[in-house]
Amino acid sequence: MRTAERTPRLSLVRDVATIGIAMLAVGASFGAIAVASGLPAWAAIAMSVIVFAGGAQFMAVGMIAAGSPVAAVFAGLLLNVRHLPFGLALAETIAPRWRDRLLGSHLMTDESTAFALAQPPGSGRRRAYWVAGSGWFLAWNLGTVVGVLLGARVGDPQRFGLDAAFPAGLIAMLMPALREPRTRRVALTGAALAVLTTPILPPGLPVLLALAGLAVLLLPRRAWEWPW
Amino acid sequence: MTGLSATADTASPQPVVLVAVILALAVGTYAFRLVGVLLQDRLDLPGWLRQLLPVAAAALLAALAATATLTEGGAFAGVARPVGVLVGLGLAWFRAQFVLVVVAAAATTALLRLAGVP
Numbered sequence: 001m002r003t004a005e006r007t008p009r010l011s012l013v014r015d016v017a018t019i020g021i022a023m024l025a026v027g028a029s030f031g032a033i034a035v036a037s038g039l040p041a042w043a044a045i046a047m048s049v050i051v052f053a054g055g056a057q058f059m060a061v062g063m064i065a066a067g068s069p070v071a072a073v074f075a076g077l078l079l080n081v082r083h084l085p086f087g088l089a090l091a092e093t094i095a096p097r098w099r100d101r102l103l104g105s106h107l108m109t110d111e112s113t114a115f116a117l118a119q120p121p122g123s124g125r126r127r128a129y130w131v132a133g134s135g136w137f138l139a140w141n142l143g144t145v146v147g148v149l150l151g152a153r154v155g156d157p158q159r160f161g162l163d164a165a166f167p168a169g170l171i172a173m174l175m176p177a178l179r180e181p182r183t184r185r186v187a188l189t190g191a192a193l194a195v196l197t198t199p200i201l202p203p204g205l206p207v208l209l210a211l212a213g214l215a216v217l218l219l220p221r222r223a224w225e226w227p228w
Numbered sequence: 229m230t231g232l233s234a235t236a237d238t239a240s241p242q243p244v245v246l247v248a249v250i251l252a253l254a255v256g257t258y259a260f261r262l263v264g265v266l267l268q269d270r271l272d273l274p275g276w277l278r279q280l281l282p283v284a285a286a287a288l289l290a291a292l293a294a295t296a297t298l299t300e301g302g303a304f305a306g307v308a309r310p311v312g313v314l315v316g317l318g319l320a321w322f323r324a325q326f327v328l329v330v331v332a333a334a335a336t337t338a339l340l341r342l343a344g345v346p
Binding site for chain 2 (some may be wrong): 011015018019024038040043046050056060064067069072075077080082083084087089092105110111113148158159161164165166167168170171172173177182183187188189193195199203206208210211
């Protein structure tokens, strides 16, 4: 997002719209899958409005359909613990006033966190967080309603490669931070730990385990001269 | 936004159970979001720890991107998705427009699947 400095507002809206379109499509697939697995329309829509966490929503729908609602809650919450450190990193970004912080916290997602942290600190970062967070909240919920209404006629988002769009978008947003050597070492170590433990740990834990990547900062300086 | 796989059809659960599940997920998730924001204000964190917070967030997001790229339901996600993400990563490395990174990644994966690559 190098052009962000040249034409801040225009590129901000364009970048938010790019992910927004993908989110609308995946939201539609969530609505369609929720209804297809036996959830009433109101439940799918309520989940998107008040939970607003895609991964946990898909997981919860699958587990409810499998007949284990209690597990759906625990697994969904385990998946969302990562928002706690996001809040620590974003507190000053979201808003100075408490009323705005209560609202702004609900807009916190992986994408809005990465998008905001990719901007330099200050009013630009705050604007990026709110534009992205509220735009993607609208896209996700509009998508859910469309999916509920269209049902099975919503195509599989994997067919359009949307499952590749989200990680690619996240990486693009992280790129400025990853150019800093310390952050890059921590992030790559954390990502490797998460990928290696994904087959053996319950969903949610591998990503949290990435925090252990911070330990590389404690290693003696000589050991830092790694290939990456 | 991980886990896009469809689920089998089963009977609709009790509305009371559904309301309880959705409320518990909503309250818990919101609490995680808010507690971080709240803690940061109340704890007078030392400067070095404050500087580590964005690094910690980057590590979590990188781990999320990596697992969402390579895995699906705890197993390998296939070839099409990682190759698409790799194309996006290459473009992002050379500072391509954000739109181009996302569209190229999705298009590559979609074309590979169209060609029969899993």
